[in-house]
Amino acid sequence: MKLTLDIWRQKGAADAGRFETYTVEANEHMSFLEMLDVLNQELIGSGKEPVAFDSDCREGICGMCGFVVNGVPHGPADNTTICQTHMRHFHDGERLRLEPWRAAAFPVLKDLVVDRSAFDRIIQAGGFVSVRTGAAVDGNAMLVEKNKSDRAMTNAACIGCGACVASCPNAAAALFTGAKIAHLGLLPQGQPERTDRALNMVAQMGKEGFGHCTTIGECEANCPAHIKLEAIAQMNGDFLRAVFAKREEAAGGGAG
Amino acid sequence: MSVATKTVTAPPSFSRAGVLWASTVGKKALMALTGILLSLFVLGHLLGNLQLYFGRDSTGAYLINKYAEFLHHNKPLLYGTRTVLLVAVLIHVVAAFQLQLGKGAARPIEYHQKESVNSTVSSRYMFWTGVIIFFFVLYHLAHFTLGWTGVPDFKEGDVFHNVTAGFRSGIAPLLYVIGMIGLGLHLRHGLYSTFQSLGAGNPAVSQWALKWAAVVATVIALVNLSFPLAVLAGLVKG
Numbered sequence: 001m002k003l004t005l006d007i008w009r010q011k012g013a014a015d016a017g018r019f020e021t022y023t024v025e026a027n028e029h030m031s032f033l034e035m036l037d038v039l040n041q042e043l044i045g046s047g048k049e050p051v052a053f054d055s056d057c058r059e060g061i062c063g064m065c066g067f068v069v070n071g072v073p074h075g076p077a078d079n080t081t082i083c084q085t086h087m088r089h090f091h092d093g094e095r096l097r098l099e100p101w102r103a104a105a106f107p108v109l110k111d112l113v114v115d116r117s118a119f120d121r122i123i124q125a126g127g128f129v130s131v132r133t134g135a136a137v138d139g140n141a142m143l144v145e146k147n148k149s150d151r152a153m154t155n156a157a158c159i160g161c162g163a164c165v166a167s168c169p170n171a172a173a174a175l176f177t178g179a180k181i182a183h184l185g186l187l188p189q190g191q192p193e194r195t196d197r198a199l200n201m202v203a204q205m206g207k208e209g210f211g212h213c214t215t216i217g218e219c220e221a222n223c224p225a226h227i228k229l230e231a232i233a234q235m236n237g238d239f240l241r242a243v244f245a246k247r248e249e250a251a252g253g254g255a256g
Numbered sequence: 257m258s259v260a261t262k263t264v265t266a267p268p269s270f271s272r273a274g275v276l277w278a279s280t281v282g283k284k285a286l287m288a289l290t291g292i293l294l295s296l297f298v299l300g301h302l303l304g305n306l307q308l309y310f311g312r313d314s315t316g317a318y319l320i321n322k323y324a325e326f327l328h329h330n331k332p333l334l335y336g337t338r339t340v341l342l343v344a345v346l347i348h349v350v351a352a353f354q355l356q357l358g359k360g361a362a363r364p365i366e367y368h369q370k371e372s373v374n375s376t377v378s379s380r381y382m383f384w385t386g387v388i389i390f391f392f393v394l395y396h397l398a399h400f401t402l403g404w405t406g407v408p409d410f411k412e413g414d415v416f417h418n419v420t421a422g423f424r425s426g427i428a429p430l431l432y433v434i435g436m437i438g439l440g441l442h443l444r445h446g447l448y449s450t451f452q453s454l455g456a457g458n459p460a461v462s463q464w465a466l467k468w469a470a471v472v473a474t475v476i477a478l479v480n481l482s483f484p485l486a487v488l489a490g491l492v493k494g
């Protein structure tokens with residue numbers, strides 16, 4: 001199958017960037033990234049600069065890949081990363097526009113590669129969870145309601161790809177941050193730091209310059225890990241509760 | 257055993273209102289709370305106006321005029337309600353503007369091509385339907401509260417006369433149609449989003465809210481619109 005690609009080319013943060021048009025011969029068994037590998041081999045062969053894009057596992061589990069194809073983050077396949085999207089979703093002669101995630105908090109480094117360390121700083125702001133070290137705890141010592149453990153696992157599936165930010169008309173990071181807050185906040189191990197975690201992660205999300213959540217739902221529809229809007233409500237609830245529950249350090253406490 | 261504790265980046269003097277206002281999440285919670293207040297007012301205002309349809313009582317006075325007199329007679333109620341509404345509108349609108357500016361800053365370079373995969377028009381245009389409501393309310397106050405425009409022979413306190421005269425003339429009904437489309441769309445998403453903003457995300461609750469928000473918003477917009485339409489159709493006349 002023959003494809004025409006309009007790809008965003010940008011040399012670096014200082015470059016304004018522009019679309020450039022390429023044609024490539026692919027087959028339907030290739031993954032989208034393999035199709036780009038073919039294009040890049042041709043570009044290298046003819047002495048041109050290959051298209052920069054992120055990838056690592058190419059199995060849909062690491063969260064490294066991601067760009068916008070024809071206006072849809074991770075392309076047209078439902079709830080799938082672009083690395084797991086195969087060319088059978090496209091047809092011969094199709095024209096595709098490839099654009100990087102667009103958000104102030106995700107500056108373009110080169111072509112389709114953006115800097116997502118804002119997500120790392122949100123995670124860091126969340127701090128640690130108090131888990132005991134030493135000998136493994138008996139698996140039945142701490143009881144977790146089935147429903148809560150299922151929801152915690154659902155939220156833990158977030159791979160941090162950034163498609164939620166990319167798809168949100170407000171460039172909000174609410175689904176990502178919500179998934180992280182919900183995943184720990186639902187488990188007993190996450191309780192001691194729950195208040196500070198919600199306050200600090202939400203504050204960091206604002207500092208990074210992400211927009212606000214209007215419950216539009218584009219994030220949920222584009223998330224490759226099936227994170228649900230409920231995660232955002234959980235973040236909101238945890239944050240609001242934390243604002244009112246938060247206490248100053250108790251005087252004379254904490255020695256020990 | 258010693259346990260390391262993380263130093264928290266909370267501000268030195270932890271002002272709860274300040275923390276709420278400083279974050280997008282807190283600001284949305286305040287918008288949700290003020291939105292609920294404003295929605296309750298919209299509902300009360302609509303129920304009161306239904307008396308337009310009930311004509312006169314045994315003394316020959318229009319019910320809606322007696323109701324208006326009752327509201328205006330009770331000064332603490334009148335000014336109390338007006339103050340609460342004014343503060344609510346102020347918080348709601350200032351937060352809306354700040355969030356809208358933040359949204360622009362969060363994506364300074366727009367996509368050249370972006371598809372909406374799964375979202376309603378009402379959710380994507382909350383700010384602009386809010387702007388429509390804002391200007392509609394200003395017009396509505398000038399129209400029927402102050403009598404500055406559009407009501408021939410405006411008589412303070414004679415609501416029945418003002419309404420029947422005010423809807424017969426000019427472009428008034430058209431402006432009410434636009435205002436109510438704005439309000440309907442705003443509430444259609446707002447009444448659902450409120451649950452989410454205040455932390456109620458159980459899918460059973462949000463699915464219920466999504467459905468009923470649409471029903472309530474449609475009913476509110478249509479009943480409000482029935483007033484100018486009934487006057488235009490000659491069903492209510494002075």
Ligand code: HEM
Pocket residue numbers: 212213214215284285287288290291292294295298348349352353355382383384385386387389390442443445446447449450451453454
């Ligand atoms: C009758 C008057 C109004 C009512 C009943 C009302 C009601 C609501 C409700 C219930 C919400 C949902 C809050 C949430 O998403 O949690 C909301 C959101 C919103 N309102 Fe209003 N509102 C009114 C007037 C206005 C006005 C005058 C503006 C001015 C611009 C405005 C702008 C907004 C915006 C931008 C949002 C969405 C916030 C966001 O998610 O970004 N509203 N409103």
Ligand code: SF4
Pocket residue numbers: 157158159160161162163164165175176179219222223224225226227
């Ligand atoms: S919530 Fe979904 S879309 Fe957002 S970063 Fe996590 S996996 Fe990606």
Ligand code: FES
Pocket residue numbers: 054055056057058059060061062063064065066081082083084
């Ligand atoms: S490369 Fe790892 S998820 Fe796509």
